[in-house]
Every structure is written in C-alpha cells, then in structure tokens.
Amino acid sequence: MSGTFVIAQGGGPTAVINQTLAGALTAIRGRHPGIRILGSRHGVRGLRDGDLVDLADLSESDLARLARTPGAALGSTRDKPDARYCELVLKGLRAAGADAFIYIGGNDTAETQRIISEACGGAVACVHAPKTIDNDLVENDHTPGFITAAEFVAGAFAGADLDFRSLPGVYVGIVMGRHAGFLTAASAAWRMDLEGAPHLVYVPERAFDRKRFVESVRAVLSRRKRCIVAMSEGVSDKEGRSLVEGLVAPELLERDPHGNVRLSGTDLGQAVERILAEDLPNVRARVDTFGYLPRCHAGICNETDRSEAFDAGAFAVQAAEEGSFSVALQYDGKVTRPVAVSLSAVAGKTRHMPEDFLLPDEDQISEACAAYLSRLLPGKPAFLPPFA
Amino acid sequence: MSGTFVIAQGGGPTAVINQTLAGALTAIRGRHPGIRILGSRHGVRGLRDGDLVDLADLSESDLARLARTPGAALGSTRDKPDARYCELVLKGLRAAGADAFIYIGGNDTAETQRIISEACGGAVACVHAPKTIDNDLVENDHTPGFITAAEFVAGAFAGADLDFRSLPGVYVGIVMGRHAGFLTAASAAWRMDLEGAPHLVYVPERAFDRKRFVESVRAVLSRRKRCIVAMSEGVSDKEGRSLVEGLVAPELLERDPHGNVRLSGTDLGQAVERILAEDLPNVRARVDTFGYLPRCHAGICNETDRSEAFDAGAFAVQAAEEGSFSVALQYDGKVTRPVAVSLSAVAGKTRHMPEDFLLPDEDQISEACAAYLSRLLPGKPAFLPPFA
Numbered sequence: 001m002s003g004t005f006v007i008a009q010g011g012g013p014t015a016v017i018n019q020t021l022a023g024a025l026t027a028i029r030g031r032h033p034g035i036r037i038l039g040s041r042h043g044v045r046g047l048r049d050g051d052l053v054d055l056a057d058l059s060e061s062d063l064a065r066l067a068r069t070p071g072a073a074l075g076s077t078r079d080k081p082d083a084r085y086c087e088l089v090l091k092g093l094r095a096a097g098a099d100a101f102i103y104i105g106g107n108d109t110a111e112t113q114r115i116i117s118e119a120c121g122g123a124v125a126c127v128h129a130p131k132t133i134d135n136d137l138v139e140n141d142h143t144p145g146f147i148t149a150a151e152f153v154a155g156a157f158a159g160a161d162l163d164f165r166s167l168p169g170v171y172v173g174i175v176m177g178r179h180a181g182f183l184t185a186a187s188a189a190w191r192m193d194l195e196g197a198p199h200l201v202y203v204p205e206r207a208f209d210r211k212r213f214v215e216s217v218r219a220v221l222s223r224r225k226r227c228i229v230a231m232s233e234g235v236s237d238k239e240g241r242s243l244v245e246g247l248v249a250p251e252l253l254e255r256d257p258h259g260n261v262r263l264s265g266t267d268l269g270q271a272v273e274r275i276l277a278e279d280l281p282n283v284r285a286r287v288d289t290f291g292y293l294p295r296c297h298a299g300i301c302n303e304t305d306r307s308e309a310f311d312a313g314a315f316a317v318q319a320a321e322e323g324s325f326s327v328a329l330q331y332d333g334k335v336t337r338p339v340a341v342s343l344s345a346v347a348g349k350t351r352h353m354p355e356d357f358l359l360p361d362e363d364q365i366s367e368a369c370a371a372y373l374s375r376l377l378p379g380k381p382a383f384l385p386p387f388a
Numbered sequence: 389m390s391g392t393f394v395i396a397q398g399g400g401p402t403a404v405i406n407q408t409l410a411g412a413l414t415a416i417r418g419r420h421p422g423i424r425i426l427g428s429r430h431g432v433r434g435l436r437d438g439d440l441v442d443l444a445d446l447s448e449s450d451l452a453r454l455a456r457t458p459g460a461a462l463g464s465t466r467d468k469p470d471a472r473y474c475e476l477v478l479k480g481l482r483a484a485g486a487d488a489f490i491y492i493g494g495n496d497t498a499e500t501q502r503i504i505s506e507a508c509g510g511a512v513a514c515v516h517a518p519k520t521i522d523n524d525l526v527e528n529d530h531t532p533g534f535i536t537a538a539e540f541v542a543g544a545f546a547g548a549d550l551d552f553r554s555l556p557g558v559y560v561g562i563v564m565g566r567h568a569g570f571l572t573a574a575s576a577a578w579r580m581d582l583e584g585a586p587h588l589v590y591v592p593e594r595a596f597d598r599k600r601f602v603e604s605v606r607a608v609l610s611r612r613k614r615c616i617v618a619m620s621e622g623v624s625d626k627e628g629r630s631l632v633e634g635l636v637a638p639e640l641l642e643r644d645p646h647g648n649v650r651l652s653g654t655d656l657g658q659a660v661e662r663i664l665a666e667d668l669p670n671v672r673a674r675v676d677t678f679g680y681l682p683r684c685h686a687g688i689c690n691e692t693d694r695s696e697a698f699d700a701g702a703f704a705v706q707a708a709e710e711g712s713f714s715v716a717l718q719y720d721g722k723v724t725r726p727v728a729v730s731l732s733a734v735a736g737k738t739r740h741m742p743e744d745f746l747l748p749d750e751d752q753i754s755e756a757c758a759a760y761l762s763r764l765l766p767g768k769p770a771f772l773p774p775f776a
Binding site: 009012013015039041053062065066068069070071072073074075076077078151152154155156158159160161162163165166167171190266267269270273286287288289290291292293295296297298299300381382383384386387 | 540550661676678775
C-alpha cells in the first residue's frame with residue numbers, strides 16, 4: 001500500500017471506540033511507516049463533505065490519552081447511506097487517494113462498508129471494525145463497548161439491590177436495548193446471592209404482558225419485601241407495540257412530525273411508574289432511566305474491553321491488507337481474538353439473545369446466560385450481605 | 389462506660405454509610421474492649437420493635453468487607469419519630485442497657501437524636517454521625533456520601549459531554565436534590581474545557597423559568613451544536629410549584645391517596661422532554677434520570693469519602709464518651725476533620741448552596757463553586773478533546 005488509510009467512527013459512541021481507533025493508528029504506523037492517515041469526521045459524512053483530519057502527527061502521549069477517552073474522537077453519525085450517498089463517499093475516498101477505509105461501528109456501519117466495497121469493485125479495501133454496547137453483531141461472541149456498558153449496568157443493579165435492602169420497595173432500572181436484551185441481562189452479572197437483584201428481567205426478545213408483570217412484582221414483594229426490575233427500552237407487547245403505546249392514551253403520545261410515536265426511556269419509565277401506581281398503590285416505587293450512562297460514564301471502563309477494542313482496530317489494518325472484511329471478536333473456548341469474516345455476513349443483521357438465555361417460565365436469566373456474563377465480567381465485588 | 393453501645397443508620401443509604409459504621413465499631417473495640425455492641429435494624433425502628441443484632445463477633449475480614457459495601461448494613465428507615473415514638477425508642481435503649489447511641493444519618497436523624505437526648509436527660513449519650521449525598525447538613529464543609537455521589541455525577545457529565553460532541557443534540561441529566569443543588573452542581577467538577585458540559589445548571593435554590601430555559605438551550609445549541617443540562621429533581625418555579633405541576637394538566641398529575649402531587653425524577657424528565665419537543669421541535673434530545681445511581685453504584689467509590697466517613701464514625705465514639713453531640717466534617721483551609729457540635733445546631737436544618745456558587749446572570753456555576761468542587765474531586769480524568 002502506498003496511498004492513504006482513511007478511518008471513521010459511526011453509530012452510537014462507546015467507552016472504547018477510541019481504543020479501536022488507537023489500535024488501527026498504531027498498527028498502520030507499525031506496518032506502513034510514513035503512509036498518510038486521514039480521519040473522516042462524523043463517520044462517512046466527512047468523506048462526503050471533505051471534512052477530513054490528518055492523523056499522522058498525533059503524538060504517542062496524545063494517542064494514549066485519546067485511547068482512554070470515551071466518545072468518538074472523530075465524531076460520529078447516524079446517517080445510513082443509500083447507494084447515492086455511498087457514491088459520494090466513494091468519490092471522497094478516491095479524492096483522498098485511499099487504499100483502505102476502516103469504518104468502526106455497528107451493523108449499519110458494516111452495511112455501509114458492504115455497499116461501498118461492492119460499488120468500488122475492490123479498488124478500496126473496506127473494512128468494518130466492530131462496535132456496539134448492544135452486543136447485537138452476528139459472528140461476534142461479544143462486541144467492543146459491550147463489556148464496559150455491561151459493567152456499568154452490573155454495578156448499578158448490585159448497588160440498587162443493597163439500596164433496596166436498606167429501604168425496601170420496588171425499583172425499575174430502564175436499560176438501553178431496542179432489539180437485543182444482552183445489556184439488560186447484564187444487570188444480573190454481579191448478583192450478590194440467590195435472592196439478589198434483579199428479580200425480574202424484561203427484554204425485547206420476549207413479549208411483555210402488563211398483568212403478568214404486576215403479578216410477578218407482587219409475588220416478589222411478598223416474598224422479599226423488595227423487587228428490583230431490569231427492563232429494556234425496547235420491550236413490546238405481543239402485538240409488537242411498544243409499552244408506552246399500549247399504556248398511554250393515543251392523544252397523549254408524543255409523536256414526531258411523521259406521526260410516529262416517539263419512544264424514549266423517559267416515556268417508558270413514566271409508563272411503568274403509572275402501572276405501578278395504579279396496580280400497586282401505596283408501594284414505594286422508583287424508576288430510573290440509565291440512558292446513555294452505560295456507554296459514556298467517565299468513571300467506568302473495563303480493561304478487557306479496552307484491550308479487545310484496541311486489538312480489533314489493529315487487526316482491521318491487517319485485514320485491510322487482504323481486502324474487504326468485517327472484523328469479529330470470536331471466542332474459541334479459551335481466548336477471544338479478532339478474525340476476519342465477510343461483510344455480508346454481518347451487514348444489517350441483528351443478533352438477539354439466545355432463547356436459552358432466559359428461563360422458560362420466569363422473567364429471569366438462565367444459568368447459560370449467567371455463565372456467559374461471568375466469563376465476560378469476572379470482577380464481581382465482594383460485598384457483605386446486610387445483617388438479617 | 390460499662391454497658392452497651394447501640395448503633396443505627398437512618399435516611400437514604402450512601403456508598404460509605406457502612407464506612408461510618410465500621411469506623412464506630414473499630415473505635416468501640418479499641419477504646420472499650422469487651423463492651424457490648426448492638427445494631428438497631430432499620431434505624432430507630434429496631435430499638436422500638438426489639439429488632440437488634442449483636443455486632444461484637446463480626447470478624448476483622450467481614451468488617452473490612454462490610455466497610456466497602458454500599459447501602460446500609462443495618463438497614464435504614466425514613467421514619468421521622470415524634471415525641472411518642474422517641475419514648476418507645478428510649479424504652480428500647482434502656483432495655484438494652486445502652487450508655488451510648490450512635491445514629492448515622494442526615495438532618496432528620498440529628499433531630500431524632502436531639503429529641504431523645506432531651507427526653508433522657510443525659511442518661512444516654514446520643515451522638516449523630518453525619519451522612520448525606522445532598523451535602524445539606526449545616527456545620528459541615530461537606531458530608532460523608534457526597535463526594536462519591538458527586539464523583540458519579542461528575543463522571544456522568546464528563547462522559548455525556550464527549551458523547552454529545554460525537555452525536556450532537558440536547559442532553560438533560562436529572563440529578564437528585566430536593567432542597568440543595570450541590571450534587572447537581574457537581575456535574576461541572578470534571579468539565580473538560582471552557583466549552584465543556586454542563587452548559588446549563590438548574591438547582592432548587594433558583595426559580596426555574598420555562599421560557600428562559602428554552603432560550604438558553606437554543607442559544608447554547610446555536611453556538612455549540614449541542615447542549616448538556618444538569619437539573620435537580622427539586623427545581624420549582626417562582627411560585628414554588630414543582631416543574632411537573634407547572635407543566636402537566638391537573639387531571640394527568642400523579643397523586644398519592646392524600647391528593648398530594650407525586651414528584652419523581654421520571655415525572656420531571658417527562659416534563660422536560662415535553663418542553664423540548666414542543667418548543668424545540670426537530671432537535672435531538674435525550675433526558676436521563678440518574679435517580680439513586682449516584683448513591684449506590686457498586687463501581688464508583690471515592691477513597692477520600694471512604695476515609696472521612698470512617699473517621700466520622702470513629703470520632704462519634706469519642707464524642708459519645710463526652711455526651712450528646714453531632715459530628716461534623718469541618719475544613720480549616722488545609723485539612724478536613726470531624727468535630728463535635730451541638731445537636732440543635734444541626735437538627736432539622738437544611739444547608740443550601742451559597743448564593744455565590746451560581747453566576748448571577750447565568751444558569752451556571754461560579755468560580756467559587758468550581759474551586760470547592762475541585763478541592764473535593766481533584767481526580768479529573770485526562771481526556772483528549774475530539775478532533776476539531
């Protein structure tokens with residue numbers, strides 16, 4: 001390669017997306033000394049609009065600081081380019097003299113790479129490097145960004161459990177996850193003991209039923225005097241309607257200019273609070289919306305996540321020397337390592353939680369799920385249970 | 389002293405309320421070897437109901453684990469005993485042969501100690517040991533539990549700032565604080581640079597105005613393309629009405645059986661989302677409710693807070709040898725140390741943020757506030773700003 005590497009970051013940022021950028025930069029400098037390295041700002045927008053930054057002069061110490069900084073150093077985008085947009089991106093790649101384009105992001109980002117790689121017929125090596133807190137990329141055992149977000153959620157529920165053993169009541173933590181429940185399931189990763197939180201887990205993969213929810217909360221309350229619930233933002237009823245649509249009178253729903261119901265954590269939180277207030281009156285209840293905190297909190301970062309994210313970026317450079325690929329983190333029973341898979345295997349596809357990650361008759365995670373979480377998050381704090 | 393020490397924890401738990409318990413236990417064992425030590429479960433309820441645990445046999449390793457466990461190991465209570473209830477508590481203290489009663493909690497807990505100490509005429513040394521994430525105890529430079537909660541909030545906003553530099557929009561973080569804005573102001577403790585978050589800070593000490601809020605957000609957005617807002621749960625308008633009362637049609641307000649409007653973070657979050665959707669349509673906006681996370685998240689604990697909380701508990705034992713007091717953390721310009729003050733100086737009183745902690749014409753913290761926060765939270769992460 002003699003031309004230029006271009007790197008960009010797309011989709012929701014994570015705590016370690018800059019580790020992947022740093023890994024790629026480090027590998028490029030090591031394997032292609034002196035080659036030009038450009039960053040495209042705000043994902044492929046930068047290539048489309050000519051908004052590029054020269055990354056070659058980044059000092060070692062700045063690179064180390066960048067690697068440990070949450071959020072996307074190159075900015076990000078939610079744009080999902082169609083063929084026309086991709087043509088403009090390709091134009092930008094050609095104008096930059098790009099040999100290779102590394103795009104760090106989720107399944108939409110992989111799809112963008114797939115379109116561009118087909119459009120340019122191999123002239124540019126288009127590599128997708130994985131990233132998402134939702135853990136919903138196929139071909140991956142887990143994805144960069146997930147473990148740190150999961151550690152945040154695990155710590156939040158371990159703490160909430162103790163808080164509600166102190167002052168009993170109902171607590172609902174609303175966790176991001178439109179399609180996949182992995183991050184919500186992570187609430188159980190650091191469960192203290194058999195009666196620990198979360199007592200109930202609601203994920204997008206299973207239809208939500210209001211009556212069953214209330215009965216379950218009531219049952220847990222009578223047994224344990226408290227009830228801690230983990231709930232995904234993406235839960236919906238058996239008709240596929242989001243919870244808020246099922247619960248709020250139509251004229252009160254927030255709608256965007258197209259008439260689509262606006263979904264957000266706060267809407268769901270409100271809906272859940274109303275259910276509890278109506279069906280379990282006089283029970284102390286609190287609903288918190290974690291929102292973006294698991295993906296950006298400056299105080300939480302998992303070292304395994306950091307190094308895997310870095311390695312994924314470094315591997316993306318090696319992959320780019322061979323052609324267009326998606327980098328996937330795969331686990332062989334002993335170690336996790338990045339491998340190259342085809343873009344079409346990953347592009348636009350969503351991984352859901354395996355069915356056996358939930359118990360069949362309870363809204364609770366299974367042993368299989370607990371084992372998976374324990375492998376990724378072994379650092380459970382050694383707390384002392386309160387005095388009985 | 390030859391009888392018994394009784395210890396209890398009251399009010400909302402924190403990350404370090406068990407450090408205070410551990411400090412007290414350690415000091416009692418050291419200064420009064422062999423004396424009986426009883427824990428009253430769920431605050432003074434345990435004394436009222438005869439629900440006491442023997443703390444003498446707690447091993448050193450369990451004590452160390454307990455100290456680092458969030459939440460209240462003895463359970464807690466929100467009971468605010470009147471004179472009658474206090475009589476029953478006093479009866480319990482006598483039945484236990486108590487020489488001294490150490491009650492760890494906030495200003496309501498101090499008030500309970502004040503009532504009991506007066507009722508028993510000095511027969512029992514009633515000591516209040518400080519605790520609150522709200523930092524609203526008078527006589528205290530800052531309170532055990534505050535620094536850890538503030539570190540959580542600081543890390544959340546430092547991260548959100550970077551997240552929203554990646555994908556611009558409006559972000560509102562709702563922080564607990566019914567009466568005092570210290571915890572909300574802590575959102576600025578780790579501000580990255582002059583254009584860092586939070587851009588707007590709304591606290592209970594200043595009347596909230598919807599129009600001014602929207603204009604401020606609009607101004608920040610046009611200047612910075614993003615706007616990060618920190619808002620206390622306790623903000624109210626100039627009539628003293630909570631935000632949600634001013635914004636939501638009366639028939640839609642959640643009410644308790646007494647007809648009181650139920651206030652919660654989610655209600656406020658919803659109200660703020662509605663304001664933004666109505667007055668700034670088509671602007672990407674996200675509202676998260678931190679709720680209890682700052683006080684219990686298992687992954688965040690500040691070492692200064694830990695040791696100060698421990699020392700406050702140890703000092704409470706010394707104070708109890710002299711009589712009935714409130715322990716306060718005071719700063720002499722160089723170091724923070726616990727001192728004994730009168731119970732009536734602290735009982736039932738709420739400290740508000742000093743007026744000079746907010747800029748007069750902006751909804752933003754002042755240099756004085758920034759200096760205070762910097763003294764308590766010096767560990768600002770060394771992040772690299774995104775590429776411009």
